[in-house]
Amino acid sequence: MIAIPVEHCLLLSVMLFCLGLLGVLVRRNIIFVLMSMEIMLNAIGLAFVSGGARWGQADGQVMFLLVITLAAAEVAIGLALVLQLYQRYRTLDIETISKMKG
Amino acid sequence: MLEFLWLVPLLPLLGFLLLVLLPLTKRAAAIVGVGSVGAAALLTLLIVVELFGLSSDAQVFRQIYWTWMQAENFTAQFAFYLDPLAAVMMAIITGVGFLIHLYSVGYMDEDPGFARFFAYMNLFIAAMLVLVLGDNLVVLYLGWEGVGLCSYLLIGFWYDSHANGYAARKAFVVTRVGDALMALGMFLLFLHLDTLDIQQLMANANDQWQTGSSLPTIAAALLLGGALGKSAQIPLQTWLPDAMAGPTPISALIHAATMVTAGVYLIARTHELFLLAPDIMFLVALIGATTLFISGFTALVQTDIKRILAFSTISQLGYMFLALGVGAWSAAIFHLMTHAFFKALLFLAAGAVILCVHHEQDIFKMGGLRKRLPVSFWSFMIGGLALVAVPLTSGYYSKHEILFAAAGNENSGQLLWLLGVLGAVMTGLYTFRLIFTVFFGEENTRVHESTVGLVVKLPLVVLCLLSIVGGWFVLPLDHVFPASEEQAISGITSLVTDVAPFVGIFIAYLVFHQNKALADAVVAHTPGRLLQRFWFSGWGFDWLYQKILVNPFMLFVRINKNDIVDSFYRLAAWLMRLIHRLFGLTQTGRMQWYVGSIALGVVLIVGAGIFS
Amino acid sequence: MILAWLLLIPFIGGLVAWLADRKKLVDPALVTLATLLLDLLIVIGFYFTRDAPIEISGQQWMAVLELAWIPRFGIGFVLALDGLGLLMVLLTLFLGVVAVLSSWQEINHRKGFFYFNILWTMSGVIGVFTSLDLFLFFFFWEVMLIPMYFIIGVFGHENRIYAAIKFFIFTQASGLLMLLAIIALVYFHHQSSGVVTFNYFELLGAELSASVAYWLMLGFFIAFITKLPGVPLHTWLPDAHTQAPTAGSVILAGVLLKTGAYGLIRFAVPLFPEASAEFAPVAMSLGAVSIIYAAAMAFAQTDIKRLIAYTSVSHMGFVLLGVYAGNETAARGAVMTMLAHGMTSAALFAFAGAIGQRIHTRDMRQMGGFWRSAPRMGAIVLFFSVAALGMPGLANFVGEFLVLLGAFKANMLLTCIAAIGLILAPVYSLIVIQRIFHGKRLVEKPIPDVTTRETVMMLMMIVVTVGLGVFPQPVMELMASSLDLLPVVAFNDEAGMVSQ
């Protein structure tokens, strides 16, 4: 029994999430976008874990584990794509890759 | 011979089929074309002789071939009905038709469409015979439309010219207006009388309907519509002058002698129905009188020889309608017959003239042809005299019967008579204007005589003869029509009627022969010129129809060529495409734009969750 | 079993034609012609050797085939043939032969696929005319659609994709409405009787509330009137006809439009008699409007195939008028008009195609004076134009006359309006002759006259048209029993308006 207010944890996670979102929206460098996405995933993980901790259940951490797996896979693919794109376009500007418009 | 009745229309029909299906030489085509009608004429003669040999009560012969259409209580047999009226019509059609066919062999000799011409002519004879022999209105309608079709085909015979095609279509469409009314009349009759067999229909009408009640009036009015169209009476007369675009024998056969009298025949055939509708009877008389009066004036100012005769035909048909309207049925049919003789004669003579002056039809470019073309001249003279009803010619007897009947009619008979007499004066005037201009005066055209051969002359001579003696025939129609009571005609009426044509001839002599400057002087003044132009245009009917019917239709058609209904669907498609484009704009291909949209969506949804 | 063969022969023939072309064995056109002639012979043979009629719920059927298909949902493979169906099948196969003959030289690429589509459309149409299970009916309704879509979209003229998609969207959207109506009908029938069935005979007696019946009737009506087509759902037709290859136009005009009319006669009216009676004045008005509006539109066209397409709309207006007039006279007239229109429009389209092949345009402003070099073609087109304008003695007249005669009994005013169509018919029919065959010659070299193949084809059609026009009675007796369900429609006798 630890007296850390769960909603403070959640508050932190929400703040981190919004910061991550801000990063995704603002940055044009793909590396930074990917990092911001990591931040967001991490914030989600934090929310899961704190929820699980509040009710004393393992599910939160299981979910965190899955999130982390997802993040790992995403980063692996994402970075591979970054390399590939950089090889093709010699830039990391995300706006150069906007051919899929309607 | 009566049992061979079916063969009479069949012979020309077979002729038609042979001419259409086999590639015949010109000679063979002439033999088939003329021969089939000749055979039909011969057969008709035998049949008519046999029919009139029977006692007058038994002069009715019906032949049923097969059931044409049958549904519920409606039955239309394919059947022919021969009575003295049909027999007279049959004789006129095959007789005059044969003569005109014969004439055409000469007239159309150099035409490349020789076989086609005879095919159409034979089909016409067949259809016309079906029309007069039809036992019920549906078979009659078959012939009715058939002759309309042939009329169309023959007016547009020389298809190179668009004007001919237009005239042909105009003829078809204008008469079709009448036909549509007639069809509605048939539907109405069937709805209330449960049959379309003419005899049964008349009997039922007499049984079920009161004289003057609304139903027979409407039905008679609708049938009258059909008759007006076919017989070129006001207001559907405008097609006939244009129909002169066809070869001249056509004008003689179809647009003078036979088809245009179909309306007269229809009314005579259904006279019992018309007797139940006195209002319509009066309307018929009035239309006839007006038509004969108006077209008399129009004929006076025309310059085309065939158009003069065309308006004259309309005018004479007006006399027949006048006769029908006042109940002088026999007189109408009598005039129909004599008119067939002398108007066919006039047209054929005009054709001979036209042929000899290199297809020139303007009478003012002719002149003094009397000596060069004696046969044509005498034919024209005899036909003209019969037309203006000079005593001892056939036209005299028939027209006088009509005028006396009109004078004796209790229903404003004096007015009708007066119009008729004025028309007679006009007839004399325009006929002799034509004759004086074409055949007298100085020559101003080159004439080549050679083309008028025997086949052209023989029909002319026969028709001359008929135009003179035709009036002596006594049509045995007493049993077909109700007897009209003998009217007391005052001496003065009789005298005026007799004198009227001579007045016309005399004026014509003064104005168009003696003192030609007079006519020019009249036209030189503005009112005179305006009047002349008004009359020339046929009293503005064409102009009126053009303005109120044709132009709006054409306008609608031109505006709506791409189908206004489709624009609704096109609008829907356009809207879809617009939406597609608008939504497509959001598809920028920029990841951050998408993420931003998602974030905005989240903001909105969560916001909605909070504030709801 | 004969019915299954009727369906299967063109079905298999289509596959054979495709394979024959792939393997370059025989000309697929020959395969198609043989298939259709075989089918035609079978039908004729069946007609003469048929057994006593089978009676199902008071109606006479010449042949019935009933197999279970998806019993769980009450869907059966039910085929049946009566007089009306027989006439329609005969018309279909006859015009199929005409279509093949008329496109003999027109198609050069992917021939096998073309004839495959033709035969499958035929199969679908025959299915539509024989199936008496609503699910099966809908199935065939779609089967005939898609090959037609390919015929227009792949083998058509310059604007074919647009036309094909328009055709597809119209028929598909309206077909969807019909499907909804069918399912709803089955559902409501299930509600009242507890039986799930798509069977026509059982659904005939479905108890529906008046408003439900009205809506369901509308679903069927819209599907059929789109196909018919009636104003204002006709606009797909001019495009489809104009762009389709000759055979496509022939089949479309001659056969496919008849499925709409057939649907009205077989399904829309008998399934919902009261609702149809209530709706009849509207339907008849649409018919009358179609007649006049399309006639005026036809006159305005300069594209010959478009013109003929609009005349089709006008003629099918008579059918609509006749079906809803609610008496047997008009109904017989409607069926006669269907047959007659099948002949005349198919013949005119065949000629439009033939002329198009000769001078490579459909624009009538570039035609004129063809009579001089092609008098026989002119005569034949003249014949069919005249037939189309309703000349007595030819097939169209019988139909139109009976329709108007019957309709006059039901509604005088509308009949008077429809009679204006009689006046407009020569206006548009004769303009065809005038523009193409009369007048001055505009094309440099003379166009070749009809070939023997075309002459034979046209003589067949002329014989049928004249035969139907002069001796329509045997045909009318054949269809008589099929129309029994139509006159259920009862009218307030407006005729009493002018009674004495």
Added chain:
Amino acid sequence: MSLELFLFYLASAVAVFATLRTITCLNAAHALLYLISSLLSIAVIFYLIGAPFAATLEVIVYAGAIMVLFVFVIMMLNMGKQTVEQERSWLNPVIWIGPGIICTVLLAELVTLLVQKERLLETVIVTPKEVGISLFGPYLLAVELASMLLLAGLVGAYHLGRPLTQKQPGSIK
């Protein structure tokens, strides 16, 4: 205020600050370092709220493995001085406005949502054993799926990571 609480707030402050720096930093390597410190402080928080297993994972997988990947990639891309200049030009202050508003509003909303609930104060320690039991008990399928995802990621990364050959389209010379 207990020690734990103090540590919690301290770690939170570090996390927020580090994250903020991450998204604003111009140099990728510096940003990555900030990110790692943010992740580590979150690991501390995990430990504090009774999830030692998650804290361990956070350190090993996130701050360890994933970030190393980033480091390698940054090294491979050889982002030098000019990239910093580029970043500066890209990070125009104006472009912060729109996303900033959206994020602020979202934050406000989420905070409102959190505040609306009654206060939940306590947390319970969840041992790695419990996590393991539920991982290989009810969540077995999810574990399998995760393994498959990782495999797919592996294969995908291998495939995508191959250097560009001459034949491949889309290259800019």
